[in-house]
Amino acid sequence: MSSRAGTRTLVTTDEVMGTVVSIHVVVPDDGGAGPARTSAAADAAAAPPERTGESAAASRRQATIEAAVAGFLETMHADDAMFSPFKADSAISRIRSGELSLDEAPALVRDVEAACLAAREATGGRFDAWWQGWFDPTGYVKGWSVERAFVAHLLPLLAGPAGATAAPSGGAVAGEASGTALDTMSGTASGAPSAAVSGTVRGTASGAPSTTVSGTVRGTASGALSVGVSAGGDLRVATRPDVDRPWRIGIADPGDPARTLGTVELSDGAVATSGTAERGEHVFDPAAGTAATTVTSATVVADTLDAADLWATTAVIAGFDDLSWITAAPTRSGLLVAPDGRTRRWAGVVELTEV
């Protein structure tokens, strides 16, 4: 994908849960080594034997990234097999047919059931996995699956050297100063921030032998600076704490997918967009029993993708005129677009008004 100064991005694409998922791993442009090269002298000092070691290390780093990406996709495919209402042998289909009771269902199904119950409560019934009369968590599962696969397989790529910086946990990522609000959405370009990797980047010493790849040192072998996932336009990103490279995220214009309404910068967190723009009127209002139509698209930034996705869906169901729910929702910021092009934005629990 985009190639910013000093970095390159490895992209893997797959199709799962009825949409395209892409995994983006940002590595230094020197072949994936952990530390950014800080001086020409260091390069000059590298003797041929060390270069051989460097090449082997690069292979290990690449293998580590490939294994993590494969693990991420395996998790999502496994979740799809368990939760898809379109597969007759999925747990969800068997529960609906009466073949399987929830009590006997796999633990993951119980986890999702509990999450959906909590979501129904938190959203005041706007999100209801039972509104059709049976348990259909489809609207929740994609975000949930991406989130758990991301935390399990991709966040470890960002772990620092053993004993150093720990990877941020999925649910406890602190709001970054940049991009916490959709307040960069003005008519002017904010200017491309420098993508230069900080000179203080810490990573695996390129010549250091690291033959053991275990869970505890796995991150040290990846060299990754940042990771991002797009699952059908819902996004989850994370960046090493010592790397200043926020993801530049465009928000698609629901009226013209070839354009963007604005951008948001995000180092750690999730962005989800729900609405009628891409796949027709597919969000239903449980209370009304009809499609929600007053929000063409709702974009929500939150710490985790299950939350961002849930509240983006809730925003569509609540409708353009109702932002009352933001005071109780754990969102960082968001944007609503009405069919006539009007927009509403909020940051935290406060609606932003145009100055």
Next chain:
Amino acid sequence: MKKQFKQTLYVALSALSVAVLAGAQHAAVQTGDPLTKPEGAAPAEELADGTFTGEAAYLATGPVQVTIEVADGRIVDVQATYPTGNRHSHALNTSAVIELREATLASQDAELDLVTGATFTSLRYIDSLQSALDQARP
């Protein structure tokens, strides 16, 4: 972008037309934002004049390769070669190429990493476009 990573793509043939078209749409936002860029604004990175062909990107049905032509630092033409020998892919390529051309010509620089709200994003031939752009950057 150097293709140094084994990439996997499993796009069902039935979904390919949508995927390729959406990829073209994504190219527009990937290469710039017409709403937030004043008309005539200088590209963030000057492109060298000439013709640049991106590395082939591989769909399930065959290679996709993007060629750009740059004059006076701006992209003036975009061509893409698509899989042939498959009646589905051949039929869908015409509109996909048109969309890719329009999208790329309408906006010139790579600004965004990801786009939210676009169902299909980041498909392979965007990488080919990107590598063509990379070659045009001195």
